[in-house]
Amino acid sequence: MIVTAGRVLTAPDEEPLQDGAVLVAADGTISAVGPRADVIRLTGPAVDRWDLPDDTVLPGLVNCHVHLALDAGPDPVGALRDTDDGVLRSAMAERARRLLDAGVTTARDLGDRGGLAAELRDTIAAGAVTGPRLLNAGAPLTVPGGHFWFLGGEVADDASIRAAVADRARRGADVIKVMASGGHMTPGGAAMWEPQFDVRQLGVVVDAAREAGLPVAAHAHGTGSIAACAQAGVDTIEHCTWLVGSPAEGRYETPGHVAEMIAAAGIYVCPARSSGWARFPRLDSLLDRLAFMDGHGIRMVAGTDAGVTGSRFEDFAAGLGLYARAGWSPARILAMATTEAAAAVGLADSIGRLAPGFSADLIAVSGDPLTDPAALGRVRFVLARGRPHVPAQVSA
Template sequence: MDLLIFVARILPGDAGQRIDDGAVLVSDGRIVAAGHRDEVEPLAPPSAERVSFPTGTALPGLIDCHVHLAFDAGPDIAAAVAGENTALVLGMAARAQRLLDAGVTTVRDLGDRAGLAVRVRDAIAAGHLAGPRILAATVPLTIPGGHCWFLGGEVDGERSIRDAVRRNADAGADVIKIMVTGGHLTPTGPGMWDSQFGADEVRVAVEEAGRFGLPVAAHAHGTDGIAAAVAAGVTTIEHCTWLRDGGFDAPEDLVARIVDAGIYVCPAISRNWRGFAKRFGEDNAAELFDRLRWMDERGVRLAAGTDTGVPGAVFADPVGALEVFAHVGFAPERIIELATVDAAAALGLPDTGRLVPGNRADVLVVDGDPVAGLAALRDVRLVLAGGRPHVPTTAALRST
């Protein structure tokens, strides 16, 4: 199908780029052209469907580098994932559609039970379900009783780590997730800043994943865990909150090693970031959020992720999570870049994240200008995921 979209403006991808009175031509799931209307319209065949958004903006579909489709954003995640597989898959499929409703066209699912995200991924890819493209980690590796042990990924020792990586690869994983430190979702396990794996153990996971051509995402809140992940050569570090013994410690030399290694950091701060100060104190909240700007200033490659699915992090509001970057001084166009261009690079998707000829047709059309204010990203009018048009309903955008 050929589709020609007319908009008031196009944000092709990189911050600072803008085309007024624009048009995007899509054919067979790919972008044919994106530019000024007078240049693009003559390229469309007479049979092309034409849609117009006179006050709208076209930009690349949003990319969320850190979600959990198996989690329901409720207060008891462990109980939510303990149910029967079919019911859990149906819930995951519905949550995937909510993300698409909100303009998200690619997600990296960083941990489920029994590899169920692969089933949802394949159903969406086959056109049986509406949803974003999914990169699935399947079952994350953790220590016995460690962070998110209830997902079934407990390992102990080199042989166990290698076996778990192989099982995930055989299940169709796109990425391997390892819980290098503890986390707040598992209060009975190690603290958020406590290490669960040392550098040698993480290196085993990276080595085994490499045999299958898979990247490794390392959950690491603690500074020691961050150091272990960097030494082991992971692909991305999730959270990277620089905790040590309940405080903060961010050594400049370790930050420099992250930059030199080209490791992407996905802060994965959920839309509940405003409540962080109530839980952990104003000073701790300010320190955590300031680290985003601090890392960016030092050249750390950042990519947007929302941790959607954890308690209170509903699937209909990725923008609420992105607003933490605005809170610490990032310009809207830079935030959009983090959620498109930079996120695509972090996930190793060279044909995604920009509206350029030949790229996958992941297109988001919103009313208004998101460069003038991120709130415009909530007014979704049309989403194309791999060229498939999807029109969200107002009710869907308000749901959790």
């Protein structure tokens, strides 16, 4: 297959190719990228062609934080409890397709029920269902009665932590998720800013995961939990809100030494913000905390927490608008969702850029995302592992 376009952007930090093309091999990897005339000379007469002369082709997007088991409605937890596995399978597949419609060709599911995300991952990989490449964590580790306990990830001591990690590894998890702090979606559990695991326990999680060859993603809203995650050496910190009290109180603490520890350890932060950022009651505070992390050299990547209330699966580009509001350049915003995100999820050698040998994950958008980040919301065409997909809003 060959895809030609008026502009081909191989990576956010590289010069766009005008009138470029991408050649895709039968195994779903990229064979060549370059000027259209040069790439066409490498093909035979029977090659499939997608000609997109008015669009920009660029690497597929990576959403580092989603929950396919949740419906993004007003009560996603209640809806999940009322949905049996058969119905949930179909709903998760439809949500995965909506991610792909939005140009997301890789997504990391950080908490599902009953291993259904892993099942869907394998079904998509086999080509039986349309969707992005999925990385899955299974049920997050949490304390008894803790945040998202109902997904089945409760652990009470070191032995149960190690057993839970080993179980996820046997079941084919791609990442271990741990709820280092509480959250707002679990009545009766720890509050968002309260720790659920101390630094020693988080160290047990990290050690067990390392033994299994898996990274650790840590949910952490509270400043104390963020510090513990940094000391324990997790791979990514999700949310990283810096709370020291109820969100309604709006109290945050941002210790510079903790930020420096995160940056020095190479830990990625995924703020996990959806399009709802524009309605955040303390937007100035949120922007200040982003600037604080940026000023201390913390590497941030894109994710939307899709599935929680108001965070729709097709809303990826709108979530990136937060970083434009923060004053970040379009190239940097694009890197958050491609090259940097690929590195954060451990796939920097196969996704996130258009280069020979990389997976043929690409999208075509109307406009130029290097001058207008909103162009990422105008997806016209998708290749996911070399499989063509036309978004529903385009084909309608």
